[in-house]
Amino acid sequence: MGSESDCCNEGVILGVDGGTTSTVCVCMPLLPFSDHRHIPEPFPILGRAVAGCSNYNSVGENAARETLKQVMAEALLKAGTNHSAVRAVCLGVSGVNHPTDQEMILNWMRDIFPGDVKIHVENDAVAALASGTVGKLHGCVLIAGTGCISYGFREDGREARAAGAGPVLGDWGSGYGIAAQGLTAIMRAHDGRGPKTMLTNCVLKSLNLSSPDEIIGWTYADSSWARIAALVPEVVSCAEAGDQIANDILNNAVQELAMSVKAVVQRLQLAGEDGTGSFPVVIVGGVLEANKRWDIGKEVISSILKTYPGACPIRPKVEPAIGAALFAWNSLMKEVKANGHRDMLNTHPPGARAASYSGSPPGAEESPMRSSLSLELDSWSLSLF
Numbered sequence: 211m212g213s214e215s216d217c218c219n220e221g222v223i224l225g226v227d228g229g230t231t232s233t234v235c236v237c238m239p240l241l242p243f244s245d246h247r248h249i250p251e252p253f254p255i256l257g258r259a260v261a262g263c264s265n266y267n268s269v270g271e272n273a274a275r276e277t278l279k280q281v282m283a284e285a286l287l288k289a290g291t292n293h294s295a296v297r298a299v300c301l302g303v304s305g306v307n308h309p310t311d312q313e314m315i316l317n318w319m320r321d322i323f324p325g326d327v328k329i330h331v332e333n334d335a336v337a338a339l340a341s342g343t344v345g346k347l348h349g350c351v352l353i354a355g356t357g358c359i360s361y362g363f364r365e366d367g368r369e370a371r372a373a374g375a376g377p378v379l380g381d382w383g384s385g386y387g388i389a390a391q392g393l394t395a396i397m398r399a400h401d402g403r404g405p406k407t408m409l410t411n412c413v414l415k416s417l418n419l420s421s422p423d424e425i426i427g428w429t430y431a432d433s434s435w436a437r438i439a440a441l442v443p444e445v446v447s448c449a450e451a452g453d454q455i456a457n458d459i460l461n462n463a464v465q466e467l468a469m470s471v472k473a474v475v476q477r478l479q480l481a482g483e484d485g486t487g488s489f490p491v492v493i494v495g496g497v498l499e500a501n502k503r504w505d506i507g508k509e510v511i512s513s514i515l516k517t518y519p520g521a522c523p524i525r526p527k528v529e530p531a532i533g534a535a536l537f538a539w540n541s542l543m544k545e546v547k548a549n550g551h552r553d554m555l556n557t558h559p560p561g562a563r564a565a566s567y568s569g570s571p572p573g574a575e576e577s578p579m580r581s582s583l584s585l586e587l588d589s590w591s592l593s594l595f
């Protein structure tokens with residue numbers, strides 16, 4: 211970790227990824243970006259801290275505010291600096307869906323930071339998108355973990371979202387949605403309402419139960435969505451072993467997830483009027499992580515590319531908190547540019563190097579999808595399919 215004297219004299223930036231499970235804050239330096247040739251990889255993080263839930267819908271306003279304050283203070287402490295060094299902050303927080311949510315969190319931040327600190331309060335999808343686009347708010351992000359959501363942004367500031375309303379309202383591509391369908395298939399098979407499936411033995415074994423009847427009690431014992439969603443790997447392994455029901459569930463999830471991205475792309479016209487324009491699609495979350503044989507993320511991208519051949523798939527290499535910090539950095543640079551500070555104009559955000567990207571980054575694997583990638587981003591944040 212750095213010390214105030216060598217890293218923080220020119221100021222620092224904070225990026226926060228606030229989730230329902232945990233909240234991460236990273237502290238990055240402003241100074242080293244002034245010469246992009248000296249940016250070390252991995253990206254310089256002066257301090258990183260992790261705290262609990264900061265979604266105020268889940269824990270209430272006081273607890274959420276304290277968590278945010280605490281996680282930022284700890285990241286600054288680990289960086290060897292303090293609040294006075296902060297030049298910009300971006301908080302990507304789950305539960306921020308409305309301008310009144312933004313206003314509330316902005317007020318919390320104004321109690322901590324002086325008025326000249328640039329503060330951005332956004333939905334956590336913003337941090338996820340920015341983690342794949344080197345801080346630029348353009349394109350579509352698909353998040354599929356316990357829940358799922360698709361969020362898109364145009365460069366002119368227009369935004370749109372699809373799904374993310376919870377499984378009751380149709381998020382069937384989420385981890386919860388997939389696992390709930392797996393459990394439903396087991397009950398149907400047990401009753402004779404549906405075909406037999408490998409899911410029965412696989413899930414019973416995983417839950418240490420001896421009969422599908424016991425699944426009823428297990429389900430009602432704890433209604434947490436994440437507990438149900440944790441069964442997705444069982445559905446994947448049954449599908450990989452050739453089970454038709456499990457394969458149908460995953461194929462259905464792929465279509466649901468791809469459809470939510472396509473709906474956003476369509477509404478924002480991210481692919482231009484003829485549908486062939488290029489735009490980033492960042493995919494994030496446990497459900498979309500690469501599996502050897504049944505790779506849900508890859509199938510989703512494949513479906514999107516059939517409709518929008520210019521889509522540029524990205525699996526970020528950095529965590530969303532870094533995306534949030536990069537977004538804050540990008541916004542600060544835009545403002546500096548607009549104000550005509552020429553000395554600052556020579557700086558480059560990490561990864562957004564002067565050279566435009568036109569081929570494969572070093573070490574990238576050969577892939578049939580690589581040709582779709584034509585963004586002017588560098589390998590620092592990209593992972594190719």
Ligand SMILES: Nc1ncnc2c1ncn2[C@@H]1O[C@H](COP(=O)(O)OP(=O)(O)OP(=O)(O)O)[C@@H](O)[C@H]1O
Pocket residue numbers: 229230231353354355356357358384385386436439440441442443446494495496497498499500501506
């Ligand atoms: N190999 C895998 N293939 C598919 N899904 C997986 C795999 N490993 C874990 N998962 C699923 O990923 C989900 C958890 O992902 P993640 O940690 O991104 O979600 P979360 O942060 O809990 O949820 P959210 O993003 O909705 O708040 C669970 O549903 C889990 O079953």
